[in-house]
Amino acid sequence: MIWLPILVPVLAAALYAVFGWRRASTWLAPASAAGVLAVAIVLAVAVAQDGPRTAWLLRLDALSSFMLVVIGAVGLLATVATPAYLRAEIAAGRAGTRTAGRHCLLVQLFLATMALAVLAADLGVLWVAIEATTIVTAFLVGQRRTRASVEAAWKYVVICSTGIALALLGVIVLNHAARHATGGPVGLDLVDLSAAAPGLDPGVTRIAVALLIIGLGAKAGLAPLHAWLPDAHSQAPAPVSALMSGVLLSVAAYAILRVKVIADAALGAGFARTVLVVMALASLVLAATLLLGQRDYKRMLAYSSIEHLGLVALASAIGSQFAVAAALLHVLGHGLAKGALFVGAGRILQVTGTSAVAGVRGLASAHPALAGGVGLGVLALVGLPPFSLFASELGIFRAGFGEGLGWVTAAAVVLVVVIAGALFVHSGRMMLGDPPDGPGAARAAVRLPVPTAVAVFGGLAACAVLGVTAGPLGSLIGQAAEVVAGAR
Amino acid sequence: MSESLYTQLLYLAAGAFLLTAVLILWRRELAVIVRILALQGLALAVMVAVLAAREGSVELWAVAGGIAVLRVGVLPHLVRRALTGAEAARRESAPSVNVASSLLAAAGLTLLGFAVSQPLVALAPSPATQAVPVGVTVVLIGFLVLVTRRRALSQLVGFLLLDNGITAVGFLTTAGVGLVVEVGVSLDVLLAVLVLQLLATRMRETFGDTDLDELRELRD
Numbered sequence: 001m002i003w004l005p006i007l008v009p010v011l012a013a014a015l016y017a018v019f020g021w022r023r024a025s026t027w028l029a030p031a032s033a034a035g036v037l038a039v040a041i042v043l044a045v046a047v048a049q050d051g052p053r054t055a056w057l058l059r060l061d062a063l064s065s066f067m068l069v070v071i072g073a074v075g076l077l078a079t080v081a082t083p084a085y086l087r088a089e090i091a092a093g094r095a096g097t098r099t100a101g102r103h104c105l106l107v108q109l110f111l112a113t114m115a116l117a118v119l120a121a122d123l124g125v126l127w128v129a130i131e132a133t134t135i136v137t138a139f140l141v142g143q144r145r146t147r148a149s150v151e152a153a154w155k156y157v158v159i160c161s162t163g164i165a166l167a168l169l170g171v172i173v174l175n176h177a178a179r180h181a182t183g184g185p186v187g188l189d190l191v192d193l194s195a196a197a198p199g200l201d202p203g204v205t206r207i208a209v210a211l212l213i214i215g216l217g218a219k220a221g222l223a224p225l226h227a228w229l230p231d232a233h234s235q236a237p238a239p240v241s242a243l244m245s246g247v248l249l250s251v252a253a254y255a256i257l258r259v260k261v262i263a264d265a266a267l268g269a270g271f272a273r274t275v276l277v278v279m280a281l282a283s284l285v286l287a288a289t290l291l292l293g294q295r296d297y298k299r300m301l302a303y304s305s306i307e308h309l310g311l312v313a314l315a316s317a318i319g320s321q322f323a324v325a326a327a328l329l330h331v332l333g334h335g336l337a338k339g340a341l342f343v344g345a346g347r348i349l350q351v352t353g354t355s356a357v358a359g360v361r362g363l364a365s366a367h368p369a370l371a372g373g374v375g376l377g378v379l380a381l382v383g384l385p386p387f388s389l390f391a392s393e394l395g396i397f398r399a400g401f402g403e404g405l406g407w408v409t410a411a412a413v414v415l416v417v418v419i420a421g422a423l424f425v426h427s428g429r430m431m432l433g434d435p436p437d438g439p440g441a442a443r444a445a446v447r448l449p450v451p452t453a454v455a456v457f458g459g460l461a462a463c464a465v466l467g468v469t470a471g472p473l474g475s476l477i478g479q480a481a482e483v484v485a486g487a488r
Numbered sequence: 489m490s491e492s493l494y495t496q497l498l499y500l501a502a503g504a505f506l507l508t509a510v511l512i513l514w515r516r517e518l519a520v521i522v523r524i525l526a527l528q529g530l531a532l533a534v535m536v537a538v539l540a541a542r543e544g545s546v547e548l549w550a551v552a553g554g555i556a557v558l559r560v561g562v563l564p565h566l567v568r569r570a571l572t573g574a575e576a577a578r579r580e581s582a583p584s585v586n587v588a589s590s591l592l593a594a595a596g597l598t599l600l601g602f603a604v605s606q607p608l609v610a611l612a613p614s615p616a617t618q619a620v621p622v623g624v625t626v627v628l629i630g631f632l633v634l635v636t637r638r639r640a641l642s643q644l645v646g647f648l649l650l651d652n653g654i655t656a657v658g659f660l661t662t663a664g665v666g667l668v669v670e671v672g673v674s675l676d677v678l679l680a681v682l683v684l685q686l687l688a689t690r691m692r693e694t695f696g697d698t699d700l701d702e703l704r705e706l707r708d
Contacts, residue, residue, distance in 0.1 A: 116652065128672035135679045147694050154687050158643055161680045162650065168673065169627060169654045176661035178613050203607030343620060488585065 001043070002055045005068050005115040008035045013108035013323035020101035021086070029079040029104050036111060037072025040065060044476050059121035061096070066328055067118035067254050069473070073462065074246035074335040075111050078239040081343040081455035082107070085238055088350045088449075090303030094144060103237065104145060105466055110137045110243060117251050124189040126255055127171050130219055133248060134160045140240045141232045151226075152235035159228040163218020170211030176263075177204040189302035197265030204483070206271060207264040211257055213275050218354065220252035220315055221306050230290075233302035234355065238346020241298070245305045245342060251329065253312050257324070257484050260316055269319055277319035277408055284415040285312030291422040298345055298355050300426055301338065304381055307419050308334045308389075314394045314412055316405045321478075321485035326395030328477050333380075333388035333463050335446050340459035341377035343452060344370060348430075351446050357426050362435035369448045371431050374455035378427045382420035387460070388467035494542050501535040502619040504528075505656060506598075506616045509629045510647060513590045522567050522647055529559025531651055536659050539616065550636030551670065558674060559652065563681055565643055570685045585636040594629055608661065620660045626653030640688050644681065653676050 012032035017027050044065040052061040088104065089095040110133060117129035134157060134264070142153030171188065178186045182199035186192045197205075218225030233241045249483035254316075256276075263272040286306035294300045308330065345355075347370055352360050363371040380387035393416065408478030470477060489497075508528035511519050531555035540548035583594070601624040608624075609617050630650030635645055 125672070128676060131680070135676065135683055138683045140686070142690070145690070145694070150687060150694055152689050154684070154691060155641065157684055157687065158634070158647065161647060161684075162631075165647070165650050165654055169657060172658040172661060176608060176611065179662050188688065201607065201611050204611050207607065208605070209588065255552075317708040 001039075001046075002053060002058050002060050002119060004039045005036050005043075005071075005119065005177060006112050006221070009108040009111040009115070013105050013112065014443035016101055016105040016108060018058050020099045021037055021104060022297070025101075025104070026083045029082055029107060030076060031110060033072060033075035033111065035100070036446070037076055037113065038134025039070065040072045040422065044069060046390045048236070048476065054121060057121060057125055058119040058301060058440055059424075060119060061483050062476060063257070063483040064118045065255070066332075066476050066480040067251065067354045068115060070250055070332050070335055071111060071118065072112050073332065074339050076244065077336065077455050077459045078242040078343070079107065079341045080245070081242070081346075081452050082239045084449035084452045085343075085346055085350075089180035090256045094349070095125075099143060103140065103240075106140050107240065107243065111247075114247050115250050118254055121189055121191070123174070123190060123258075123270065125189075126258070126326060127168055130216070130252065131161070131164045131168075131252075134164065134219075134335045135211045137236075137244065137248070139174060140158045143237055143240075144235070148231075149235040152312055153233035156232040159225055160218055163170055163225045166211050166218070168213055170208045170259075173204060173211065174200075174208035174478055177201050177208060188261070191293050194262045194265050197262050200266045200414070202267055205263070209259060209267065209272055210275055210373050212262075213272065213279070214227075214258045216252050216255045216259065217313070219248070220256060221249050221283075221309050222279045223278075223286050223306075223310075226283065226286065230299045230302040230307060233342075234296060234298035236424055237347070238342050238349070240255065241301075241346070242339035242342040245301070246339045249305060249309050249314075250335055253309060253327075256313070257301075257316055257327075260319065264319065273317045276313050277405070279459075280310045280317060281411060282311035282410060283307070283313065284412055288415045288418045289420070291419050291426075294426060295357055296355050297351070297357050297360070297426065297430065298342075299439070300343055300423065303332075304369070304419065304423065305338060307416070308338070308381075309346065311393065311396055312415070313409065313411065314400065314408070317400045317408075318396070318405055319485060320399055320403050322483045323399035323403065324484045325477050325481035326392045328444060328480055329388055329466070330396065332473075333392055336459040336463040336466075337377055337380040337387065337389060340456045340463075341374060341381065343459075344374040344377060347448065348374065348454055357429055358450075360430040361433040362431075364431045366435040367446075368450065369453060370456075372461065373448075373453070375427065375431055376460050378423055380460055382423055386464045386467045388463050388470075391467050398443070489541055494538065497538045498535065498615055498619060499656065501538060502622045502656075504531040505535065505652075506622045506625060508589070509626045509653075512645065512649060513594050513629060514587060516523060516587070517567075517572055518641055520638070520647075522564050522571065522643070525567070525645060525648060526564040527561050527653055528649075529564070532559060532599070532656055535619075535656065539659060552687065554674065555655070558678065562651050562678065563648055566681050566685045567641065570641060570644070570688045577589050584638060590632065590636060593632055598625045598627040612661075616660045620657055623653050623656035623660055626656065629653075640691060643680075644669050644688065647684070648681065653679050 009032050012028055024122045045412050047062055047065050086100045113129050117126055120126040139154050141156050142149050177200045181196045183196050186196045221229040245440045260272045277365045283306050287303045291303045312330055315323045382392045397409055458487045508524050511524050515521055536552040537554055540552050602621040605621040605624045608620050612700050627650055630646050630653055633646030
């Protein structure tokens with residue numbers, strides 16, 4: 001049962017490998033993502049009743065089942081929008097059926113490796129799964145084979161592999177510490193490690209934790225190893241950008257949370273907190289400065305992802321149960337809102353043919369439905385109610401002021417407001433004004449495909465519902481936060 | 489194997505390991521660099537083999553064999569394959585830092601490597617852990633190559649250097665990190681290099697060269 005969230009997408013990938021992209025296999029990808037989501041919900045209920053369960057190499061607790069829900073939900077959103085996106089790409093001659101088939105295959109493998117990452121019981125297996133996602137997604141980023149997209153793919157693989165190699169060094173150093181723990185040798189099992197953490201040598205553990213957080217931070221898009229993110233997100237096909245932003249970054253943040261549990265037990269809360277605060281603030285400052293003058297709307301969304309992951313890192317640094325719960329809610333809300341926005345942005349790119357903010361004007365009058373979706377998405381992203389990012393950002397800031405990180409939190413609030421202003425100005429420019437005349441005008445009558453609309457508005461509706469009431473998810477988030485903060 | 493022979497062999501391999509890293513910084517021709525990289529893989533395999541002989545572990549012998557195949561044969565071969573057909577790219581044109589300064593930087597990085605790894609050595613002093621700073625230094629030198637070289641292929645070499653260093657640290661601290669993880673790690677590195685090699689080929693098709701200076705499309 002625990003293996004199901006991995007096996008379902010692997011099976012779907014195998015089917016795509018055999019049958020490729022054809023009419024019958026179009027809806028296989030969303031079905032597989034829906035399957036992951038359904039299994040995630042069943043497992044979450046089971047965990048709430050019986051507690052954590054283990055299988056070979058895997059362990060499922062409240063935190064991993066919440067992350068499975070995130071993977072399933074964002075995966076469903078992205079894969080529902082995929083067929084329409086690929087059809088438009090094929091119609092425009094930018095992709096063939098072979099590319100489309102490979103796209104679907106790789107996306108399924110991506111979902112499988114992400115599920116493996118959150119279910120891994122062992123730090124080593126977690127590492128292998130996260131590195132595997134880099135390899136699987138490299139060709140998705142470079143799918144369009146243009147100069148820019150090949151460059152983005154190269155940067156993506158080099159920077160992420162280097163970051164993740166640093167994390168591997170961290171794993172090895174931590175393993176060294178664990179072999180010589182005062183309470184007898186332990187392996188890399190996450191639970192054993194946090195149990196044995198007080199007996200780990202502090203000097204060695206400090207090196208390991210710094211390497212792990214910085215290395216995994218590369219994958220989470222946190223400064224200083226963030227440089228791949230804007231390129232990869234802006235060049236990847238829209239559904240893949242949605243998945244990377246909503247799932248890949250979140251799973252890396254999840255891995256950081258797991259490391260932090262061990263770090264706090266071994267070194268006290270101070271060390272990991274300092275590292276994370278520095279990275280969070282650097283990411284926020286970077287996102288704010290580069291968003292102010294941003295000219296490309298896909299890069300704008302990418303920098304906003306750096307901002308939101310910075311907030312998640314800040315919440316992890318705060319580390320109280322309330323802060324971690326807010327961080328988890330933020331991860332899900334951001335995944336849904338950003339996923340919807342990337343799908344919408346991909347559609348804008350397809351109808352206007354440009355990714356420059358200045359190239360898109362009068363979206364509201366030319367494509368009212370699309371403009372409505374993207375506009376609502378931006379409102380969700382800057383954290384206005386009723387969307388859940390409002391609740392989670394408020395929670396993170398309250399926790400920050402309450403836990404003695406007042407100055408840091410105040411700085412974060414200022415930066416978030418600046419970023420919100422920048423997002424408003426840029427997207428306002430795209431929405432308003434007269435639609436440009438010329439070649440773009442002829443295509444102005446293109447309708448928004450129904451699946452794309454379902455993905456965009458469905459994602460935003462889920463985000464809004466989550467902001468009003470978390471419902472049964474609330475208790476799952478509470479339990480998941482206890483896994484992280486309960487150890488303190 | 490006697491204690492002193494074991495220690496001498498181990499340090500000989502570790503010395504060769506560090507020396508090859510410095511040589512990679514020194515030489516500019518990519519074809520030569522790839523050959524040195526294979527030599528470094530050999531030094532790493534010998535290091536693991538010495539550890540295996542010491543512990544009499546069959547598993548470790550097998551790992552040493554695997555390392556020899558992967559790092560002496562397969563990985564350099566992949567880099568070389570990306571190289572062929574790129575006559576213009578054979579020479580490392582202009583590293584952004586000149587050779588004298590990068591060798592000086594390597595000396596500094598060696599000191600840094602030894603300073604940083606003090607806690608690792610102090611935790612369990614033994615002939616093997618005494619050599620850990622060498623692995624850390626090679627990681628740092630790999631990083632230097634990654635940052636200061638502009639050609640796509642030299643970046644690939646930097647990545648492999650980094651990875652060799654990490655593997656060395658892994659074997660010198662303990663006997664690896666468990667078989668499943670070890671296999672996964674090797675597979676991942678192999679796949680990452682395969683992907684990078686394919687991308688380098690594709691880059692040459694679209695750019696005509698693999699000079700990362702050409703990578704100017706994406707910036708803010």
